Amino acid sequence: MKLKVGLLGGGSWGTTVASLTAKNSETIIWARNPKTVKEINEFNTNAKYLPNAKLNRNLKASNSIKETVENADVIVMGIPSQSFRKVLEEAKPYIRPWVPIVSLAKGLEISSKMRMTEIIQEIMPGHPAGVLTGPNLAKEIHSGKAAAAVISMVDNTIATRLQAVFSSGLFRVYTNNDVIGCELGGALKNIMAIAAGMGDGTNAGDNTRSALITRGLSELTRLGTAMGGKNRTFAGLAGLGDLIATCSSSKSRNHHVGFQLGKGKKLEEIIAEMNEVAEGVKTAKVVMELAKDYKVDMxxxxxxxxxxxxxxxxxxxxxxxLKHEVGSEKEPG
Known part of the structure; x- marks a missing residue:
């Protein structure tokens, strides 16, 4: 039996995932903007977030959260981390018992310092919570370029079942039961992408970017393992893979923010000009608090x-x- 998918969020990544799942499963996507819903249903496009991309013609869009989730066998949350809780609370009355809920967000909630799966477990106890993450730039996937991702759930049986929902042709999906590590890899790499973007904006060069990526990986691994993630996860798609893609690509929102900062633009100006959320900007606040909580040098x-x-x-x-004390590569710092 094919699982029905209800996806909340009509941004570039949410729309991309919905278009992918629509190849395998009946999928409804909820978007706040009525124009977006009309455009997806009538023209199979979402030009604001995915210019020139044609969506799967089986994908249906709705303005109603209830309609999107009430018959779904899996809920996918394509909502930025600071709005995640509010939207999930709106959806809660209509979600059937025990339905898995998968987050696409790569951030941490400022007010609580919680990961998205922790928010799911708090609001929807009893529902398996997981994350789909990895080096996934939406526009590249839509243009037919090969990519790989990770579906992470504590229960490997559920992860394997969902693997078939998300996998599609050149989009390969692997399983991983380290939910903490996978979520933290996705959230923490965004700060490193801002740093790499700042270097590129000031024309610091490839050597600098390489050093930032490498030392950034060491830094996010230190905090990630201190918080309960597994070391090997940060060397995989959810850690190193995502870090390389986000730090190296002009298509990355967080790299874009850093690049513009490097060019001398003010943060408020950069954010005002963007269509979508750069998660690293807000996550940076949480990460500095977590670094103090866990006594990790970052x-x-x-x-x-x-x-x-x-x-x-x-x-x-x-x-x-440059002033930071240089120690052994094997040691923190």
């Missing part, structure tokens, strides 16, 4: 935070990193 994240929220320049950030 020099790159700290310098990014200072640029975003304390008025430091990008040059200040690089000077700060």
């Amino acid at each position: 020099p790159i994240s700290n310098e990014v935070y200072k640029v975003l929220y304390e008025g430091n320049t990008v040059n200040d950030a690089f000077r700060g990193l």
